[in-house]
Amino acid sequence: MTEIEELAARIRRFTEARDWTRFHTPKNLAMALAGETGELIAELQWLTPEESTRTMTDPDAAARLRSEIADVMIYLTRLADVLGIDLVQASHAKLDESEKRYDVTAYRGSARKAPPLS
Amino acid sequence: MTEIEELAARIRRFTEARDWTRFHTPKNLAMALAGETGELIAELQWLTPEESTRTMTDPDAAARLRSEIADVMIYLTRLADVLGIDLVQASHAKLDESEKRYDVTAYRGSARKAPPLS
């Protein structure tokens, strides 16, 4: 069992123990994911990009970021589990595409319109 | 090396090969994550919750969902890597808290105000 499978299994047990499975439709989970992403982005909204790179040196900000990132990961893992999608495999498949699409020479140093990772 | 560490390492190499590291501040990556979450949610917005549970039976919708979920996972992995946060460990720490906070007996079957996972 991979670490993601273990995490997904723990979330599944957590959900079933509280009889919350019926709330966890893909639609609802995608909304929860968006809500948590909103909380994460709010932590960084007033920082300059430079300040955002130093944010983990502040213990309080670091704890909040860790907590918000965990929330996003938990809902993403749960959503993927409910849909039967392997998160890591799907990511590698997407990176296969991105490595072809964003040729190293042509895109080197430029982030203009192209979203760098996918 | 765990599967997440491998994924993070591949994304790091991808980014460095294109000289895009300077674009990958936590602030920018949180924005990219929010943008990708928006694309994911758009896939499910007009479906009923019931339709959303059947969406993977449509090969085209399944491919789009897999692709959008991968995009979210890729930026989340990259953001965590840049911040030095262990995604899986942070998720388990959050679930430790949630298991205490949402007592099984008190919360069974209710999703009223409480966000079920965190």
Added chain:
Amino acid sequence: MTEIEELAARIRRFTEARDWTRFHTPKNLAMALAGETGELIAELQWLTPEESTRTMTDPDAAARLRSEIADVMIYLTRLADVLGIDLVQASHAKLDESEKRYDVTAYRGSARKAPPLS
């Protein structure tokens, strides 16, 4: 002065009185908008679509929705003001396009892939 211009002017005075203008770059305001949209979506995430249509009959839920929608509107108005975009005019221009793009006969009753408003 239209009601939106008045609202934008009030937000501008509010911001200048606190010397917060330098924080209000389009980038930061777009992040704040996304954060507030996340709080709004969180209010509706565990409701069925039918429950969501009745949510204003609960005074507490109604107050929270009104407050979250106001937050989104305030940041949207501020972002448009900072960019020099007329919100209402831009919306009508987009609807002109949508009315052509989504022919009444062809799209009647179908929301499949097409985002209904734009």
Added chain:
Amino acid sequence: MTEIEELAARIRRFTEARDWTRFHTPKNLAMALAGETGELIAELQWLTPEESTRTMTDPDAAARLRSEIADVMIYLTRLADVLGIDLVQASHAKLDESEKRYDVTAYRGSARKAPPLS
């Protein structure tokens, strides 16, 4: 009739003419709003804050931003209309609160934890 009421009425006619009213539950519209906010944020994600303040000087970027902001405004107006919320009135009510909460002297120049507008 205010300009927002006119805009809401036009969107209502647009929706009814295509028989899309049943898709426009508050839940679905909040998701559509989040999706459009994601597209807006994606326009600004790789720019520095300084570049983001100059983005309207590029005609292509300006047109894209105008279009994305219009999409957000259209769904926000529609959501408020469906919920029976007056967007401008709700915003002023929120600003009344914010003006009290963020005392001019105490908060001058600081955006630390406090979200500047609400």
